[in-house]
Amino acid sequence: MIYLTILHIAAVSVCIFFLAYCFRVSPVEIMPVFTCGLVLLLYVLAMAGRLSWIDGIAVLAVVSFGIWLVSRRREQRKEFGRVCLNNMTEASFLTAVFLLIVTILCTSGKVVTWWDDINFWATDVKSLYILDGFAKKYANVAPEFGDYPPAAQLIKWWFLHLSPHEFREELAFAGYYVMNLVFLLPLLRGLKGRNVFVMFCMAAALWFMPSIAEVYGYDGFCADLTMACIYGGFLYAVTDMPQGERTRSLSSRGEFRKVNSEEIYFYGRLGLYLGVLVLVKSIGFVWALFGLIFMLLYQRRETVAADEHKSRGMSFVAADQHKFRGLLSVAAVASVPVLTGGSWMFFCLIMRRVTKTTATAVKYMTTDEYGISGYTGEFARAFLKAFVSSPLHKEKSVVIDLTPLGLYLCICVLVILMRPLLSGWQRRIILWFTVVSGALFYGIIFVAHITIFATETQYLEAAGMISSIERYGAPFTIGTLLFLAGIWLNRGDVIFQSEKVPDFLRKYGAYLCFILFVALTAGYRIGYHGLVGYRQETEAKLAERAEMIGADEAKFLKTIRILETDTGARVCYIRRGDTPRWVNNSYTAYEASPISVVYKSVNLDDAPTEWMVQEIRASHATYLYAEDTEADAGEVFDEITREGAFACGVLYRIVDDGANMELTRVSKDA
Numbered sequence: 001m002i003y004l005t006i007l008h009i010a011a012v013s014v015c016i017f018f019l020a021y022c023f024r025v026s027p028v029e030i031m032p033v034f035t036c037g038l039v040l041l042l043y044v045l046a047m048a049g050r051l052s053w054i055d056g057i058a059v060l061a062v063v064s065f066g067i068w069l070v071s072r073r074r075e076q077r078k079e080f081g082r083v084c085l086n087n088m089t090e091a092s093f094l095t096a097v098f099l100l101i102v103t104i105l106c107t108s109g110k111v112v113t114w115w116d117d118i119n120f121w122a123t124d125v126k127s128l129y130i131l132d133g134f135a136k137k138y139a140n141v142a143p144e145f146g147d148y149p150p151a152a153q154l155i156k157w158w159f160l161h162l163s164p165h166e167f168r169e170e171l172a173f174a175g176y177y178v179m180n181l182v183f184l185l186p187l188l189r190g191l192k193g194r195n196v197f198v199m200f201c202m203a204a205a206l207w208f209m210p211s212i213a214e215v216y217g218y219d220g221f222c223a224d225l226t227m228a229c230i231y232g233g234f235l236y237a238v239t240d241m242p243q244g245e246r247t248r249s250l251s252s253r254g255e256f257r258k259v260n261s262e263e264i265y266f267y268g269r270l271g272l273y274l275g276v277l278v279l280v281k282s283i284g285f286v287w288a289l290f291g292l293i294f295m296l297l298y299q300r301r302e303t304v305a306a307d308e309h310k311s312r313g314m315s316f317v318a319a320d321q322h323k324f325r326g327l328l329s330v331a332a333v334a335s336v337p338v339l340t341g342g343s344w345m346f347f348c349l350i351m352r353r354v355t356k357t358t359a360t361a362v363k364y365m366t367t368d369e370y371g372i373s374g375y376t377g378e379f380a381r382a383f384l385k386a387f388v389s390s391p392l393h394k395e396k397s398v399v400i401d402l403t404p405l406g407l408y409l410c411i412c413v414l415v416i417l418m419r420p421l422l423s424g425w426q427r428r429i430i431l432w433f434t435v436v437s438g439a440l441f442y443g444i445i446f447v448a449h450i451t452i453f454a455t456e457t458q459y460l461e462a463a464g465m466i467s468s469i470e471r472y473g474a475p476f477t478i479g480t481l482l483f484l485a486g487i488w489l490n491r492g493d494v495i496f497q498s499e500k501v502p503d504f505l506r507k508y509g510a511y512l513c514f515i516l517f518v519a520l521t522a523g524y525r526i527g528y529h530g531l532v533g534y535r536q537e538t539e540a541k542l543a544e545r546a547e548m549i550g551a552d553e554a555k556f557l558k559t560i561r562i563l564e565t566d567t568g569a570r571v572c573y574i575r576r577g578d579t580p581r582w583v584n585n586s587y588t589a590y591e592a593s594p595i596s597v598v599y600k601s602v603n604l605d606d607a608p609t610e611w612m613v614q615e616i617r618a619s620h621a622t623y624l625y626a627e628d629t630e631a632d633a634g635e636v637f638d639e640i641t642r643e644g645a646f647a648c649g650v651l652y653r654i655v656d657d658g659a660n661m662e663l664t665r666v667s668k669d670a
Contacts (some may be wrong), residue, residue: 004055014065015082023265028092028185031266032233035155035182036272040340042154043279047347049133051157064354066569073259075618081254092188099203100184103177106531110173112590113541114220117511119586120145121153122172123223125592128157129167129561136568137351138620141593146353149344151279157181176221181206181231184482198508201515207531211486211523213392213477215408218530223281227476230280232482234273237424238295239487241266246563267329277339282355286444287475288337289435295330297429300653337443352620375460376450382465383446390466392477393523393546400521404469407477414484421491428485434480441476442610445469445547485514496623548587552627556622557591559625559651570596572621572654576629577603604631612636623650624663637663 012034020030069077081480088095112122127141128150140146158168158177191202210217210225217225278284311653315644335523348354402410405457410500415431422430445468448460458464470477494509502511525533549557558571563569571592575581587601598619602612604626616624626633628648637646641663646652652663 001163001165004164007055007058007062008158008162011061014062014188017087018065019070019288020087021080021083022259025265026090026092026189027087028096031096031185032230033269033272035179036276038158039151039154039276039279040272042158042511043150043340044126044134046150046157048155049131051128051132052161054158054161057279066432074633088212092185092195094194095188095191095199095203096185098199099206100178100181102203103207104174107170107173107177108593109535109538110167110170110540111542112172113537113545114222115586116215117220118215118545118590120148121223122169122592123586123593124148124150125153125156125160125172125221126167129155129160130594131567134347134351135594136598138460139570139596140351140591141566141596144434145355146351147282147345147348147355148223149279149281149284149341151276152176152179152223155239156221172221176226180210180217180226180229183233184209186233187482187514189490190493192507193489195331196512198515202511203364205515205518207524208524209518210474210478210525210526211393212402212518212521214474215393215523215526216471217474218526219534220363222471222474224471224474225285225478227277227280227284228478229276229478229482230273231291231475232479232486234270234277234291234488235294235479235483237266237269237273237297239430239483240490251417267333271333272334275336275340278337279344283472284440285337287479289340290441292330292334293431294429294437295333296373297329297433298426299327319586335445344513350459373427375454375457378460379446379449379465382460382462383449383469385462386465387442390462390469392466392470393526395523395525397521398519402521404442404466404473404477408442411438411480411484413490418484418488418492420495422486438476438480439544441473442469445472448472460566489514500571530651545587546582550584553584553591556625556627557588559649560595560623562651563595563623566622567594569623570598570621571617571623571625571651572616572619573597573599574604574624574626575599575601576627577601604629604633604636609635609636609639614639616661617656623666624654625650641665 013286016027016030016034019034020027023030034230036107041057042054065274069080082203112118117123121140134150135141142148155178156172156175159171159178163171187206188202191199214222214225214228216222217537230527261523265340274288277288277291277443387404390403391397392404392407393401400406410429415427415434419427449456449465449468453459453468459468489510492513493506496509552575560571563571573588575585580601582599585597589597598621600615602615602617626637626646626648634646634647640661641652643665651666653666655662655664
């Protein structure tokens with residue numbers, strides 16, 4: 001493990017410092033760009049079932065860098081070394097490294113406890129870890145969540161891969177936290193000097209910032225928080241256009257220059273962000289669309305620049321070409337999420353991966369099988385009460401407990417307060433985009449509750465509804481806060497440049513304001529619990545997990561160990577139809593991963609053989625297991641069983657040509 005860790009740290013360091021040198025930006029700005037590139041590389045490898053090839057690619061990256069460095073002239077090597085040394089000693093980089101290392105070390109005792117992780121996120125990444133890629137057709141371990149995108153899963157896999165012989169849940173948490181934090185790190189880029197107090201407080205502020213409006217990401221693999229970090233990072237990146245791009249690609253005579261490195265970095269970063277955003281969660285395409293709309297609106301600066309050139313005598317043809325090039329750049333950025341999101345949808349189609357939520361949504365749109373919830377009025381009252389009066393996190397802040405409405409209004413106020421930092425049209429676009437996108441998505445959340453989630457009656461109470469709002473609204477709340485924080489920290493220092501202001505405030509005033517805002521609104525207990533306090537509950541949580549595996553489930557898990565050499569298998573598990581055990585099923589599926597398990601609750605006393613055959617066939621399983629029952633299972637299965645009578649508690653291979661089905665007992669020697 002230690003050698004693998006050293007290899008990948010070396011490869012990551014080489015890539016980050018090399019890219020920072022090439023594009024003349026700080027390492028904290030390159031880290032999220034590199035992470036996006038890594039996700040897409042792992043995505044391609046996972047498609048091919050060759051994730052472990054990343055080790056060879058890491059070796060290739062280090063060797064290629066060595067060859068490049070040796071082949072440079074002495075002056076260029078000196079320049080590269082000087083730039084790297086400056087980058088490594090920057091306060092922003094030191095703070096980022098401190099934050100990431102502390103986070104990784106503090107997750108060393110973390111275990112999976114959240115229901116959604118057991119249901120999919122942890123179960124699926126365990127499958128990735130063992131299979132070295134995506135499962136085969138009909139073999140994904142969470143059949144009801146098959147088309148959930150894999151971006152965050154792939155970074156978790158990368159960390160898990162550092163322990164190649166043992167699946168360690170804490171490494172998955174380390175990967176998840178790093179995935180989120182890297183998109184917050186560009187907020188540090190303007191941090192100057194090496195004031196330890198400010199550096200420490202900024203690291204803490206970045207960790208606690210999501211707790212202002214979201215709690216699930218501190219103890220579970222909440223994909224909505226990951227979307228929030230990427231979405232907010234994208235919005236900030238749109239406003240972070242280099243000064244040279246204000247009159248992009250035009251010479252003083254109105255002629256076009258070749259594409260430069262600033263342009264490649266600016267648009268390449270935006271494309272990578274959106275390409276990964278749609279691979280985090282299915283709803284990511286909505287946030288990608290919002291991001292593209294904002295980008296189009298913000299391209300007005302290009303029109304303004306073109307009009308200025310036109311007034312100086314630039315030809316109408318050159319001005320029109322200038323505008324067209326801006327639209328072409330937006331189209332290029334938009335093509336990346338179309339490619340990545342479309343490829344995942346196509347992969348899910350050919351591999352028959354689908355989620356029950358997607359299926360329900362399609363039925364809503366294409367049939368009249370479902371209607372609007374009969375609880376629409378109750379949902380509306382619960383939503384309104386939670387939106388207006390329920391804190392976004394479940395515990396007291398030091399001073400301010402923001403409700404969804406309170407944060408919504410707070411965001412509008414923050415934009416107004418940043419008036420001196422923005423031009424008139426920038427201020428209008430940011431304010432109106434924030435107001436409209438927030439209203440639209442809160443509307444989407446409400447519509448989802450009266451349609452797709454119509455049977456989820458836990459949301460009829462304000463306490464249940466606020467949990468939904470804070471989780472599914474995280475891309476708006478946390479993403480927008482990250483966006484505004486980026487603008488403030490990048491431009492806010494101009495407010496403190498008066499001669500009457502002390503030197504300390506001139507240098508750190510903007511950062512101290514950000515730290516103060518987080519300090520007044522964050523949920524400290526949930527942030528502390530996610531990093532340290534969870535250890536007090538670990539044993540109890542593991543005991544709860546163990547209790548979910550009863551005698552029947554334990555016998556089943558012991559029986560399917562024989563399939564370790566057939567990790568692309570799916571087992572149809574026939575359950576007694578006496579009591580619902582869907583909770584136990586999810587915990588069993590996690591323990592069984594990467595073996596895919598489909599559950600059928602059946603009363604074998606009155607199950608016709610032909611009907612049972614059709615049920616097994618519909619499960620697309622390659623193996624069959626029936627748990628012990630007082631019913632005579634032989635009456636159902638004997639006529640399709642080879643080599644003797646059918647027995648419960650035994651694993652059978654399913655041989656099916658579409659017309660006839662046979663069950664063959666699996667032995668340890670098979």
